[in-house]
Amino acid sequence: MCIIFFKFDPRPVSKNAYRLILAANRDEFYHRPSKLADFWGNNNEVLSGLDMEEGKEGGTWLGISTRGKLAALTNYLQPRQDRDARGRGELVTHFLTTDMDSLSYLKKVSAEGHLYNGFNLIAADLSTEKGDVVCYYGNRGEPEPVVLAPGGSIPCSFFQLRDGGTYGLSNALLETPWRKLCFGKQLFLEAVERSQELPKDALIAQLLHVLNNDEACQIQLLRTRAGSMCSPF
Template sequence: MDSLSYLKKVSTEGHLYNGFNIIAADLSTSKGDVVCYYGNRGEPEPIVLTPGTYGLSNALLETPWKKLCFGKQLFMEAVEQSEALPKDVLVTQLLDVLNNEEAQLPDPAIEDQGQEYVQPILNKYAAVCVRCATYGTRTNTIILVDANGHVTFTERSMLDKDTSRWETNTYEFTLQS
């Protein structure tokens, strides 16, 4: 089943779950790489993404939050340097992007959405990485796929609810054609 068909199937049951986003891809097809997106809080149908760079947070694709735009900028800077970097350094840089805690304020979209929050909490929510014991980033995933279909899958996860304890695991494999 191709990515778009899979996401169409998922979308028929999307209403049964809390908010989520999913990206699925078919790599190296006769049409090139095909990347699709579905979020159950937005459009009712999945979409095929045109080539480019997108920002995705815990809201919908390309939500115009300053933290999302800032994260995209940091990501693009890492990508621009990527060919000159060893893979482990690139993964570290990408994890740094995902774990950036600099508040991106003022941001009218965040402030409007978080009117009931006091400023110190709002500052945390306005960062790429929200780090709280009961809310925020629990896992970061970096997936690198080279031209030969070799995949490096790195996941960094919080242990229990302790924001100071993290575990990183890396898996490598080759995609089947």
């Protein structure tokens, strides 16, 4: 299962603190072809890995641009996949190349969410001038995207920050307390708490250590009346 942890703090108290720390694992079949993370050949502003699966070429699951746009995607666990649905990886690539802001883009995506199998999408605009904005939308959750922001300065629905603006996302909706998510988030928090005292390379090594943790966290999946999968743990 894919998993993403991130800490978002647009106005850190310390000048040595990071505005965003993100760690993500992509859980995919080894035989599925993909390109390693690199700047795109036709667009040297965007850095990401790329899906090379036939019919899904050019999609991605995590990327960032030199213009401060960032997007990350996880699939939503569901019992059956619609083979005719659109490729979800395009949701990330389209945002990284559009001029739309993150909230406007996710509102557009929410209107087309039924065209895709289940997904979760994080979209962010990182700007020291305008202020950082991080948004979330899942097409198996609320109908409108939400803005993740401290203090709720943006007039729309949003989740209040918890654990100092730290979030976990796997193959259910944002912050769904699956055992592996709670376990991994605690490890991530421990690494992040030391971020100001560690050199950058050491922090990266700590985050990779978190992502490489192989402790099994058993989950019991239940099928809901709507046909989706959930876990009570």
